Amino acid sequence: MQSRFYLSLLLISSLVLIAFMGIAFNREMNPEWKKYQTEYKDFLVKNAKDASTRQRAERIQIGMQQIYIKSLERSDRCMSCHRGVENPLMAEAEQPHRQHSGNYLENHPIAKFGCTVCHRGQDRATNMREAHGEEHTHWDFPIIPSKYIQGSCAQCHDYEMLRQEGGEKVARGEELFRQKGCQGCHKIGGKGGDLGKDIAGIGSRPFAYFSMKHVVGDHNLYNWVKQHFDDPRAIVPESEMRVFLTDEEAELLTTYMMTFVTAEMPRNYTLIKNVIQPKIDGESLYKMYCIACHSDGRVSLYDEIFKRTIPAIRNPAFTRSIDDEHLRTIIKEGRKGTQMTAWKVSAAGLTDADINKIIMYITMNRPEKKPEPFGFLKYKADVRHGEELYNIRCEFCHGAEGKGGEGFLGINLRNPAVQKADPEFLAITVRDGREGTPMVSFGMKGLKLDNQDIADMVAYVKTLSQKK
């Protein structure tokens, strides 16, 4: 009785095994590409106009296609399905038979370039899902959606040429990158602020580098980058990135991000026609490094993300009262305790010449008329009286400890830019206030404190750094 049970068990399991082997064999004999190639051949035979073309079509051998390119270390098998990619007859056909769009293949013969060097995807795969690397196949570089494909062009070409022929999107992305001030926070080639992550090589970073938890749709690099541009905090909740982009701009910048790859193309592939560097003047430098936070620099905005007010650095009331030397110190050394990074060569890679150009741009609209001098040294300042005044006059904006910060209108008075500043400058600011900001005039024009009181207050503010 028992032996019969085991016998039937053996029988069933053998049958199952044979069935599985049959399925596997069948699959191996009829791969996806075979179906497509038969379709392609049938199409050509059916649409042949004369006998000779029909004969040629009938002679097409069905078999695995592979292009091996030694210098790129690629063996692209894409043509196994996409056999019509070079055939003008297939211009209107459905994928995978359609001819390649545009005139790209004229200058990039498939035999030399292959496909994956531009389109990415898995070169050796023999079915669509794995070759395209989509739908959670965990292939690091799935096929690039056509809207971002121009990012691949910049591997070999310069932007000036791309702008003129066939690479408009990536060229515009590069322009946007400079105009939106991305380098204000992100370093590229050693130049840029350090609030954000270095974006060098982002286009060839493996999948595991990114947190994909909140990405909608396929979990891949392209979706991550695009959705991060749309709403940084939806993808990385602790992100401080300030970004205001339209959908189109986000797409262009995503395209541009794909140009940051680590691998270099072999010399005989690259074609740099114009090595003209874009003109770098004060305005474009301001846009590259400052605009992301300071926008046009005319109004000061309280920022929800930074939890502080970002100063209006091109406001005439500011530029009038600050001299170039003072500005240079702030730009070079940054402001500790705020998001303002140090921009000197050793920290953010800006040369003195660059900084001078930026200062020129910032102070472009500096009014001729200097403020009336205060004469701080004439007054014998009483720090204790200054403290009393501070506690009723300044405390509610700058905080009891002068630290400013979240929930306070005023700036941090303990930072070096204030503590190292000339008392004369501070006294003038307190006396006249700062237009375009919440700092009101405490002098005779405003809240009617006399100069002695102001001198006392300034003297007290100068002692804040010595406090605990």
Added chain:
Amino acid sequence: MIPSITKCKRVLLIVCLFLFPLTSVVLAQENDDEYAALVESGKKVYEVRCLLCHGSKGDGNGPVGIIRRAERNGRVLEIVPRDLTMAVFRFRTTPTGCLADDQDILNIINNGVPRSFMPAHEKIPIQEREAVKEYIKTFSYRWEEEDPCEPIAVVKPEWVGSSKSVDKGKIIFKEMKCGECHGYEGKGDGPKSNDLKDDWGKQILPFNFSTGDLKRGSTPENVYITFTSGLDGTGMPSYEDSLNEEDRWHLVSFTLKLMGKLDKK
């Protein structure tokens, strides 16, 4: 002797009768003087600490002017300090349309209003805070003419925050069309959010539940009061009449969920 006593009494009574109005007038005079002194001291504190933002007339037009510019979809919103001359306050415990309770005003002075630069003044002496409160009341005639209202009673049911209550709240959120302003996911980006104005004609933003705490505090009780009293002067109405108490508490559960307050527990 007896008649003389009664006579004496009568005289005394008459004198007292005459004196009574006189004394009450004197006493009232004294009270008035005290009140005037309080208001006067409040004025002094106000001029040093409050005038910068709220202005000398209490109309929110002080030397500081615009205290904050917020940027939303490329639109810059200018946020100015509160105008006290209409005696309209958002953070009350009284029903909509009513004057604020004394304690409501003191609460704002004491604790400040987060994310609006109104600082907390707990450290200054209580007499000064009381005095400022009385001085603020001189900005509007409403404080003299209208009677104060009773504060809303808040009794939090046990089930607030339970998943069942959150689900019910979600349905109410949808039914009451809260999403039209606050966004269907509570991100403050509903279809009407771009053209909301307050009673002073200034553009305002509906609350984005994903940004953090409510200005009045995010306890369930505070959220309930917001639904019940409404935020007078803004587009946020009172739901005292349109939703029953239970539904309002369900809505509280859902709002707490949106703010992520239920996850931490």
